[in-house]
Amino acid sequence: MTRDPDGALAGAYAELIRCLADADEYAATDVALGLLAAGVPAERVLLDLVAPAQAQVGRWWQANEWSVAQEHAATHISERVVAAVSSYASPRPHRGRVVVACMDGEWHALPARLVAEVLRLRGWHVTFLGASVPAAHLVSYLHRHDAQAVALGCAVPMRLPQAHTMIEACRRADVPILVGGLGFGADGRWARRLGAAWAPDALAAADLVGDEEALDTPSDGASRLADDEYPGLVQRRGELIDGALAALRERVPATRDYTPAQLDRTVEDLGYILDFLAAAVYVDDVTLFDEFLDWLVQILTSRGVPAGSVGATLGHFAAELRDFPRARRFLTAGRRILVPAAGG
Ligand code: B12
Incomplete structure (x- = not known):
């Protein structure tokens, strides 16, 4: 010992x-x-x-x-x-059943698995569903297995709109919900926005999961989530990526000679910019997009890609999104963050 x-x-x-x-x-x-x-x-x-x-x-x-x-x-x-x-x-379970799963589109299963194992060690009967569970399948599973609570993990904030769909579906199924993971922000503020109780770590999750009253959290901004900027961004995603790629080729001739792999990577990065922007618009919080840009600048500069190219892409999106005042505001604020990061 x-x-x-x-x-x-x-x-x-x-x-x-x-x-x-x-x-x-x-x-x-x-x-x-x-x-x-x-x-x-x-x-x-x-x-x-x-x-x-x-x-x-x-x-x-x-x-x-x-x-x-x-x-x-x-x-x-x-x-x-x-x-x-x-x-x-x-240990053999002596408490009720808790279902632990990742949000639809969320592939970070290990963080949720750690939470599942801690709950198991505390005597809960845990069913771990793993990565990316579609909302409809989760709900029918909860119905069939009589879960006392469901714990949903989200590691990347771009998945928050899907997280909201899942939270609402579990609410309708009348199963208490607990959420966690880096995707809800370091202080869990986006969990509150989506109306779900949040645990910062597995120990807090173990304390909260049996507390039905604590799990019954009202949303602090659900009405804001209903406007049409988010669906508009989702609808225009493909067209915006194509336009940004064309603008990039115009601006930076070297990108015209990209290999298929480099092109894939660029399209993926443009998609991330739009997905994080859409998620920020969804929860109406510019800090979600700002934190993403800080992270993106670190990723790009550590790989030798100049961060200035991101600023120009944000400018392109802002010009295209004339009828999206909130998205434009976030993009403009983002450009201001990128200027010092790009070195002038
Ligand atoms: C492994 C890993 C992956 C693996 C996951 C495999 C797996 N089986 O889990 C794979 C390769 C799939 C992956 C993919 C991606 N990843 Co990744 N990944 C990681 C990494 C290195 C470790 C994850 C982990 O196990 N963490 C350990 C756990 C214990 O940490 P934790 O989250 O703090 O968990 C605690 C609390 O948050 C809480 N908690 C966590 N989950 C839950 C759930 C519930 C219900 C509750 C109540 C509490 C709770 O309790 C935990 C324990 O106390 C992280 C780095 C990191 N810091 O976590 C990046 C990280 C999360 N990934 C990142 C990224 C960007 C990606 C990709 C977008 C990369 C890409 N270009 O493809 C994709 C996205 C895929 C997707 N759509 O989900 C970024 C996210 C950054 C951001 N801006 O949000 C990170 C932070 C890496 C980084 N430093 O940049 N990734």
């Missing part, structure tokens, strides 16, 4: 990071099982070892120090470690 779980976890973290970097899944599993054998609670192994290691993987990917392949390998290993920890510590 270790007397110093914090010290043991700190040492294990450095080891796990090494294992992830070397893609050594056997050693990674041994690190976690070693902690459990030394008496470190399973919950802490999940939340103070696996979770921060995954966040570090994300930072390395963001800074272009790790490739997508390295990130995928590390995530696979983390999934194996989580599976090993859950089979080691598997």
